[in-house]
Amino acid sequence: MRGPSIRYIVLVIALLAMVPLLTASNVVLNFLVVALLIALVGQGWNVLGGYGGQYSFGHAAFFGTGAYVTAILQMRYGVNAWVAFVLGIAGGALMGAAIGALTFRSGLKGSYFALVTLAFAEVLRILASVAPITGAGVGILITLDLRPQAFQFQSRAQFYWIILALVAISLIIVRLIEQSRFGAWLVAVRENEDAAKAVGVDTARVKLVAMIISAAITAAGGGFYAQYFLFIDSGIAFGPWISVEALLAPIVGGIGTVFGPLLGALVVKTLGELTKLVAGDAPGLDLVIYGSVLIVIVAFAPHGIAGLLADLRMRFARLRSSVPEGAHG
Amino acid sequence: MLSPIILVPAVLNGLLTGAVYGLIALGLTLIYGVLHIINFAHGALLTAAMFAAFFAHRLLGLDPYLAALVLTPLFFGLGYCLQRFVIGPAGHGEDRNILLVTLGLAVVIENALLYAFGADTRTLNLDYAFNVVDLGIAFLAVPRVIAFGVVLVIAAVLWLILSLTDTGKAIRAVAKEKLGAELSGIDVAHIYAITFALGTACLAIAACLLIPTYYVNPHIGNAFVLVAFTVVVLGGMGSVTGALIGGLFVGVVESLCGLYLGESLGQIGIFLMFILVLLFRPSGLFGERA
Amino acid sequence: MSHWSAQVTRRKLVQTTAVGAAAAATGLINAPALLRAQGSPVKLGVLHPVSGALSYSGQQGRLGATIAIEEITAAGGIKALGGAKIEAVLGDAQSTPEGGNAEVEKMNSAGVAAIVGGYASSICLTASQTAARYDLPYVVDVGVADNIVTRGLKNTFRFGPGFGVIAKTALDNLVTINDQAGNPAKTVMIVHEDSLFGSGLAKLLNAQLPERGFQVLETIPHPTPTRDFNNVVLKIRAQNPDLVIPANYYNEYVLLARTMQQQRVRPKGIYSVLGGAASSYKFVKEFPEAAQYIMDCNHWFDPRNPKALALKKKIEDRGEFYTYEVFMNYSCVLLVADALERAGSAERAKIISALESSTFSGHVMPYGQTKFVNGQNQGAAPVNTQVLGNDIQVIFPQTVATAQPVFPMPRA
Secondary structure, X not given: OOOOOHHHHHHHHHXXXXXXXXXXXXXXXXXXXXXXXXXXXXXXXXXXXXXXOOOOOOOHHHHHHHHHHHHHHHHHHOXXXXXXXXXXXXXXXXXXXXXXXXXXXXXOXXXXXXXXXXXXXXXXXXXXXXXXXXXXXXXEEOOOOOOHHHOOOOOXXXXXXXXXXXXXXXXXXXXXXHHOHHHXXXXXXXXXXXXXXXXXXXXXXXXXXXXXXXXXXXXXXXXXHHHHHOXXXXXXXXXXXXXXXXXXXXXXXXXXXXXXXXXXXXXXHHHHHHHHHHHOOOOOHHHHHHHHHHHHHHHHOOOHHHHHHXXXXXXXXXXXXXXXXXXXX | OOOHHHHHHHHHHHHHHHHHHHHHHXXXXXXXXXXXXXXXXXXHHHHHHHHXXXXXXXXXXXXXXXXXXXXXXXXXXXXXXXXXHHHHHHHOOOHHHHXXXXXXXXXXXXXXXXXXXXXXXXXXXOHHHHOEEEOOOOEEEHHHHHHHHHHHHHHHHXXXXXXXXXXXXXXXXXXXXXXXXXXXXXXXXXXXXXXXXXXXXXXXXXXXXXXXXXXXXOOOHHHHHHXXXXXXXXXXXXXXXXXXXXXHHHXXXXXXXXXXXXXXXXXXXXXXXXXXXXXXXXXXXXXXXX | OOOOOOOOOHHHHHHHOHHHHHHHHOOOOOOOOOOOOOOOOEEEEEEEOXXXXXXXXXXXXXXXXXXXXXXXXXXXXXXXHOOEOEEEEEEEOOOXXXXXXXXXXXXXXXXXXXXXXXXXXXXXXXXXXXXXXXXXXXXEOOOOOHHHOOOOOOOEEEOOOOHHHHHHHHHHHHHHHHHHOOOOOOEEEEEEEOOHHHHHHHHHHHHHOHHHOOEEEEEEEEOOOOOOOHHHHHHHHHHOOOEEEEEOOHHHHHHHHHHHHHOOOOOOEEEEEOOOOOOOHHHHHHOHHHHOOOEEEEOOOOXXXXXXXXXXXXXXXXXXXXXXXXXXXXXXXHHHHHHHHHHOOOOHHHXXXXXXXXXXXXXXXXXXXXXXXXXXXXXXXXXXXXXXXXEEEEEEOHHHOOOOOOOOOOOO
16 A cells, blocks of 8 residues: 555654754643644544545544553552553453444444444543543642652653653654555455455454554553643543544544544644634634634645645656646546 | 422422423534534524414514424524534534534624614513412513423424434434445435424423513523523434433532522532543433443 | 633643644743743632533623733732732533543643633542642632542632531521521421532432431432423322422522422422522522522622622623622632732742631631631631512621521411
């Protein structure tokens, strides 16, 4: 499948890794950490939605699972933060398997699938808001302990490198999927599930595996959030806001592409900052502009930013080679 | 807790609340059934309609039930323009893009209201808002009873429009088979816009029905939208009858779950039911078999 | 509703956006000099959720803070710093902890001497933590979660009371009011919103009410927002408690009170704790009937203090309501100004020391002199109010009371 080579991915990551060496501004680093976090969560969504064509409106379910498992294991059971983080990813994967098993077995597709994932996320949110183990309404505050052993760092730069590493892993995972037979099956399911089934693809299993990978990646984002902000409650962990962020970044950036979620997250977050600048202090005005620009972006880049870039590259190449229109493949 | 003294009023309350859910879901289900889009802007549009109903009273002295006569055509027009000139063109016919466009619209509308009118909660204090219908076993607030009646009428009117008028038939044709409808000369973009317009018109009426007993601020639409989605799926996407019955059903379920599990945990009843329906009968109670 | 003008200045570009900060950091734009010349303004971060679900409270908080800043400037600024003006660096926390966090970073980068605000506990927790990285003094305006001041952060100060104190005071005062009326109330039902503030409070009340001789018939949590309170009121009617104790935000409180009125449910008393509307002028003005006789144990200004009353008039003349966010933030800014005067410097470490040893009484709350232990102002406590005759009176403690409690509620 066409896509960036692993070498290219490593190059991009290496360049991004140099940012903390160029600036000490914590405003910038914080901004990038949050953007990369969204990129990670979005990449998770991208595996299932972009490559698999199954749009989920409830990725908060996995984000929240990762966040709560990480937080609960640390605060209630004294587990080491890194171990808790890894177990959070495992928890997310399990949640993905559970939800996937239920929904794909019933053959839910399209909007029905999207809405049922939304319902699962809401069920988890409500449970988390009343269950004692999650702290119910009070939430969970992770004790401040700025040591690397506790997965907390004095410097923002170290958090930045960690989230960058996580994003790098997710990019490589997606590229490997692209190049694998599993990836081919996944895309076949996306393009035409019945046809795929007809040629012998085990579509239910493919979707389930995609969901598990997707959930694990997103759960990693949740665990990281817990360590970075040190406070979660049911609205933060399982709320619609993160389900929306999870799909916004990849769709804007270009679904079904390796860099889509990363591009999308950077664009969307930068847009948020720029609109704050233009709108000043008036409450709401910045978001009005933000929403409007979002609509304009979608209108003019229907295949996302990645699609736009690919389009421009093609046009540029066409201009250079000046091959007559009809001769293009 | 099983005593009829509590059970009967709870069920009646659920029916009254459910009627309004049904009306909000009516618009959503039409939009889904015909355009096949999940309209994320539905909540924000409801909020806008409620602000309109509020100001119709505050500035023009119009009672909400009268204001409905003015606001319904107004929001019909607004919905038509939104679909025809914003959502349709920007979406390029791709589901995921339309989704983002409606999402963007929701953000724009909600925050425009915040910017224009500020964040505080406004309420209308109407004389009849506290009148009740005394059924002995239950007190039913008059505005809610009126709302119940109006919803039934609107549902019937909508059903008649869809069954008997040419436009209605065109709408059903496009919902069933877009390509065929187009080939037989139906202007699909126009029908899409009309359908969206019908959806927002329903919201305008729902807003006027809600404003006597509820409040308005830039964020309230969100509280109703999730439930409305549940109703749409339960009733079957695209089914008017389904939306109405689904609404009543969800209202009663919400009420009883709230009673037995507490208001917080009780909300889970709606979503669990939603999940169960989708897993075992995805087309909903009245929907077309997938 | 005033609109802040959207002026784009170079300073604003650097202060309010990460883009600007990036440009400044790389030298593309000259960042404002970090050394402060004598007499030049002291920057104060004013952080509130002015957009998103908490926007009303956030805007009221911002209002209180900005008015205090205006008054200080009009009175000649910070004398110990050569008449330096206080310059507000406004931040919108967007009702989320991430939003608050990002704003704190920007405020730090803009060189603020201290930050006031946050409003919601979740925002205060993360914002104060981020501020702690830079030893940036953070004064919490409202956030009541106890753990805000138990994390051992030297930079965090809370001027108002936390849960623990509020619940205990509410209970003590309830017992006293009940005793004074001849013990008419024995049974209680608690209706609370299910996030941090409501749940935390309900837990404490549930633990302590039985010890004081009350029987809790039922505790009903509800989400924010709640669309309908009919079932809750049905349960209240069925169990007929002597006292209903609500703890929720404005909108839900209004719905609850109106539904109770509609369903003709009238307990012997409604004793709210941190009630969203129970001590709100807005509620009293818009729903005089439903509001009558409701008691609240909440943040309230000192009714004997002429400054508090002058502020009330100023706010009401602007067409706004005099809500707790306003006078709490107003007081917090005055507190910081006092610390600046006593420190004689805008250096963060000195401001923290000044706050630690603060004995400030120029605020408008009935707390007496400030005294901070581990960041918590010891004198901070809520007072009891009651809606009597279309006005909100303080009924307890006696030292600040303006009226006697009417309890139980007279039969309609």
